[in-house]
Structure formats: C-alpha cells, structure tokens
Amino acid sequence: MAALIPTVVFGGLAGYLAWDGNRSSDTSATADKETNDREKAEKAAADRVAKGAPIKVTRGEPPSIAYQFAFRKRTYNFPEVADSTEWDQRFNDWLTTNGGRPIGLYSVRFTIKALKADTTTIQDFRLKNRHCSNEVAATVDDVKRNMHGTLVFPPAMGGPGEDVKRDVLGFDVSQYDALRAYRMKDGYPKLGVPSEGSDTQVPLERSFSANPVVMEQNDARTFDVYFASGLDCTFGLEVNVTVDATDTWVTIPIGAGWDKGNSTAIAGPDEPYDTLVRPKADGAGMEAGNAMREGGVPSVSITVNDVP
Numbered sequence: 001m002a003a004l005i006p007t008v009v010f011g012g013l014a015g016y017l018a019w020d021g022n023r024s025s026d027t028s029a030t031a032d033k034e035t036n037d038r039e040k041a042e043k044a045a046a047d048r049v050a051k052g053a054p055i056k057v058t059r060g061e062p063p064s065i066a067y068q069f070a071f072r073k074r075t076y077n078f079p080e081v082a083d084s085t086e087w088d089q090r091f092n093d094w095l096t097t098n099g100g101r102p103i104g105l106y107s108v109r110f111t112i113k114a115l116k117a118d119t120t121t122i123q124d125f126r127l128k129n130r131h132c133s134n135e136v137a138a139t140v141d142d143v144k145r146n147m148h149g150t151l152v153f154p155p156a157m158g159g160p161g162e163d164v165k166r167d168v169l170g171f172d173v174s175q176y177d178a179l180r181a182y183r184m185k186d187g188y189p190k191l192g193v194p195s196e197g198s199d200t201q202v203p204l205e206r207s208f209s210a211n212p213v214v215m216e217q218n219d220a221r222t223f224d225v226y227f228a229s230g231l232d233c234t235f236g237l238e239v240n241v242t243v244d245a246t247d248t249w250v251t252i253p254i255g256a257g258w259d260k261g262n263s264t265a266i267a268g269p270d271e272p273y274d275t276l277v278r279p280k281a282d283g284a285g286m287e288a289g290n291a292m293r294e295g296g297v298p299s300v301s302i303t304v305n306d307v308p
Contacts, residue, residue: 054116054243057252060109063224065191068297069100070267071150074274076288081277083285084155091154092257101147101259101267104229104300105189105200108237108254109166111222114215118244122213122221125169125181128236128251129263132174135231147232147267151296153278155286166222167213170204172302173229173266181208181225182304189226192298199301202228207306225254228302229266236263269297 080094094100114120133146168184182204192200213221225237237252255261273296276289 052115053250054114054120054241054246054248055239055250056113056115057239057250058111058113059253060111060222062107062109062256063188063226065105065107065189067154068103069095069152069154070103070147070270070273071098071100071152072147073098073149075150075277076275078277078286078288081155081286085279085283085285086155088155089257095152096259098150100152101232101265103147103151103267103297104269105191105202106227106256106264106266107224108252108256109222109224110252111220112215112239113220114217116243117217120215120217120219121242122215123240123242123247124207124209124212125225125237125239125252126249127171127173127179128238130173130176130179130233130235132176132229132231132233135174135176148270148273150275150277151273152276155279166224167208168224168226169208170202170226170228172202172204172304173227173233173235174231174268175302178304182206182306183208183211184226185305188224189228192300194296194298198298200228200298202226202300202302204302204304205306227264227266228300229268230300230302231268232266233268234263234265269299271297273297 075098078094080090080097084091112122168187169181170184170189171181172178183206185203185205189203190201192198215221227235237254238249239252241248241250251262253262255264259265272291274291276291276296277286278289279285280287
C-alpha cells in the first residue's frame, strides 16, 4: 500500500500541472482576445475620426449683455410672462411665439475642439444665408424698419459663469459686403445707455483671417462672437477649417433658446415702438408701459479699422 503513495502523488501533481497549464493557456488566450478587441476598437475609433468632421463645436452661455427685443407687431397680450421675475423657458417660448429679435447686437459663445490627428487651422468665419430687409431703402432716414411693433425689456438673467481668455470677434451684419469676421478691439463692445442717449460702440479691427488659429488634436479654443446690425437681418454662421490638404466650411449653430437652429435674426435699432413690455419696478413680474417714442433704444455705431 505504501508503494502506491508516490504514484498517487505523482499522478496528482501531473494532473495539477496539466490543469494549471490549461488555465495559463486560457488566461493568455483571454488576454490576447482583449488586446485584439481593444486594438480593433481603437482602430475603429481612429477610422471614425479620420472620416468624420474635423472639429466639434460646443455651445456655451453667451456673454452677458443687456438684451432688448423687438416684435414685428404690437403686443398687449403677455399672460405667459406676466408674473416672470427672471428669464425662464416661458419667456423663451413667448419670444419665439411672437418672433422676437434682439435689437442691434446679438452674441454667441462656443468652443471648437480639434478632432483630427493632423494639425487643424481655423482659417476664418463668415456669415451664411444673410438677408436684410429694406437693405437699399434703409439708407434713407425716413424709411421705417419692420421690427417696431413692440419693444421688450427682458427680466433678469444669470451671468455667463467663470471668465476665461477667449477670442472675441465681431460682424457688421448690416454691411452687405462685410461677411467676414473681425477681431474685437479692446475686448468687448461698449453698450449704450438709453437714459444718456449714448450709442452702442462696436469697434472692429483686423480681420480674423489675418491671424488664424492653429490647433493640434484635442486642443480647444473658445470664441465670443458679436453680431451688430442697423437693419433687420437673418443669417447663419460657418467656420473655415483646414486639415492637411482638406479645406472645409462647417456650420455653427447660433440660434438661441427663443430661436433654435443654425440661423438667427436681429432687429435694427428703431424709434418709435407701438407698445412696450418690461419688468415691473418692484420685480414682481412684467407689465405693459407707454410706447417708447424716442431714446428707448441705443443706436449702434460700428467702426472697422482693418489695417496691418
């Protein structure tokens, strides 16, 4: 009996070694499969990036400016926002229903992220599908704008959040041959004050294309873009992107909460307005006021100094 013990032990050891060897093989095979799957997934992701859009555009909160809005028709009916004490979805819906447009100045903020492995160059921005009513006739002082039915002062809204360094650009939307972007001189526009009768100053200098932005893969750049106009206009925005030898124009969605989509509209500053809707002095909601005959809306002064 004693003589059988070594054989049993040896047989058990051999069985264990065989099992352990199989387990090692299985583990190795699993690791190989996981590696192959990972490599396939990485290749598929790289292929999608190579075939996909050159950039990703993410909208942010717009720069905080004192918006004023205009409606085409006079409006006395505003029960949807009668008790609004802050800018909310009801106010957005009400603006949309009435075709509201920001007056004189509109802004958007967005971040562009480079997706391609090759160097990405942001070459330029331009207006898309621009149309301004009364473009020729509006050069005569006594010609009325279309958007003078109702003037709206909105309720309070939150700020844009933490401030970071951005590229600040501007467009003169009402100038028919000025479809390109300019860098904003001294940072941001200077807003006019109705009570002081001052203009909104929009100082533009060198065109953006004179100093394009170069980005590597996964780099990101944030832009604040202002659209200034003395006319009633509709327009979109697109950016010119170059990657290696490929040049592409990419549409940037610029519609706001009241005007979603790839395009938006702006109203030229005008007087008088037939009706007025504004926040109550005590902040308890919105109210109708006297029609603004003069001095209620700052005019827009746009200057361009495009020199080297």
